[in-house]
Amino acid sequence: MNDPSFDCAKELLEAVPLVMQAIRVEMRSRRTPDLTVPQFRTMVFLNKFPGTALSDLAEYVGLSLPSMSKMIDGLVGKGLVSREGCARDRRRIALALTPRGKAILRKARQGTQEALAGRIGALSQPERQDLLHSLKNLRLLFLPDRSDDRS
Amino acid sequence: MNDPSFDCAKELLEAVPLVMQAIRVEMRSRRTPDLTVPQFRTMVFLNKFPGTALSDLAEYVGLSLPSMSKMIDGLVGKGLVSREGCARDRRRIALALTPRGKAILRKARQGTQEALAGRIGALSQPERQDLLHSLKNLRLLFLPDRSDDRS
DNA sequence: TATTGTTATACTCTATAACTATA
DNA sequence: TATAGTTATAGAGTATAACAATA
Numbered sequence: 001m002n003d004p005s006f007d008c009a010k011e012l013l014e015a016v017p018l019v020m021q022a023i024r025v026e027m028r029s030r031r032t033p034d035l036t037v038p039q040f041r042t043m044v045f046l047n048k049f050p051g052t053a054l055s056d057l058a059e060y061v062g063l064s065l066p067s068m069s070k071m072i073d074g075l076v077g078k079g080l081v082s083r084e085g086c087a088r089d090r091r092r093i094a095l096a097l098t099p100r101g102k103a104i105l106r107k108a109r110q111g112t113q114e115a116l117a118g119r120i121g122a123l124s125q126p127e128r129q130d131l132l133h134s135l136k137n138l139r140l141l142f143l144p145d146r147s148d149d150r151s
Numbered sequence: 152m153n154d155p156s157f158d159c160a161k162e163l164l165e166a167v168p169l170v171m172q173a174i175r176v177e178m179r180s181r182r183t184p185d186l187t188v189p190q191f192r193t194m195v196f197l198n199k200f201p202g203t204a205l206s207d208l209a210e211y212v213g214l215s216l217p218s219m220s221k222m223i224d225g226l227v228g229k230g231l232v233s234r235e236g237c238a239r240d241r242r243r244i245a246l247a248l249t250p251r252g253k254a255i256l257r258k259a260r261q262g263t264q265e266a267l268a269g270r271i272g273a274l275s276q277p278e279r280q281d282l283l284h285s286l287k288n289l290r291l292l293f294l295p296d297r298s299d300d301r302s
Numbered sequence: 303t304a305t306t307g308t309t310a311t312a313c314t315c316t317a318t319a320a321c322t323a324t325a
Numbered sequence: 326t327a328t329a330g331t332t333a334t335a336g337a338g339t340a341t342a343a344c345a346a347t348a
Contacts, residue, residue: 036314036315038315063315063316063317064316064317064318066316066317066318066319067315067316067317070315070316071315089324089325090323090324090325091323091324091325092324
């Protein structure tokens with residue numbers, strides 16, 4: 001098969017786990033409390049959308065509801081996330097980052113991005129631009145599909 | 152900070168977990184026995200370098216020796232990998248894919264690559280070329296560093 | 303002594319099932 | 326009844342420490 005999409009797929013399968021591993025290592029070597037990648041994604045989302053309910057968060061991050069509940073337990077225990085009852089629908093909870101959570105997220109994100117940027121710095125400027133463009137494409141292509149939630 | 156490397160790093164941090172999740176889902180939805188991403192990488196390596204010893208495999212995949220030992224136990228148990236004593240150095244073992252392992256790997260790889268290629272097919276031909284080039288760059292940038300193994 | 307691999311043990315992350323409280 | 330969240334329980338994957346066999 002000489003399909004160019006297939007070549008990309010093969011390369012994706014080799015490159016992505018490597019990068020992911022580097023991200024994981026960075027995430028765990030910050031001076032700040034360690035964050036797993038799902039925890040990090042959770043915190044990024046809460047930073048952007050404070051007040052999110054547990055179910056919505058679980059769907060976005062791609063975890064089961066109990067798993068997300070447990071993760072939030074941990075983040076609340078570390079003082080990184082606040083969990084408050086929702087007034088209008090008392091079944092729901094409103095999640096948000098605490099000030100400490102925001103600070104930790106900022107440090108973790110910055111540290112990880114610096115480490116990644118350090119490697120990327122080895123590329124020429126046009127190559128970096130290509131990379132940026134390609135990554136944006138990838139993000140759009142692999143965005144979770146919200147269109148067929150209804151069964 | 153307006154460093155272009157930093158922009159790439161930020162995008163990397165958003166795109167890579169998404170793609171990784173898609174890869175994981177694909178890996179687990181084959182009709183063939185499920186493979187985790189590390190198992191898949193192990194099998195790809197054994198396919199390319201049959202006779203590899205456990206330590207070398209563990210270093211390549213990025214697992215501890217006991218973890219790799221356990222993973223190999225599982226793959227041997229499923230009949231996908233053969234584990235034989237090495238004649239010259241009887242401490243070592245020689246690992247390889249069984250014929251069944253090769254067949255499973257081929258199916259898993261093909262299925263996963265097809266699924267990924269399906270998404271990539273949405274890109275224009277020049278964008279796919281950029282992507283392929285960028286991914287090759289990433290793979291080189293994030294290749295585990297073999298230069299400073301000695302401490 | 304150093305190296306290769308295994309066993310023992312424990313921890314984290316994840317899931318499914320059963321449950322509680324609210325709508 | 327249906328939905329939001331928690332608790333109970335179990336399984337997979339990982340690590341470190343202690344061990345056995347070989348070099």
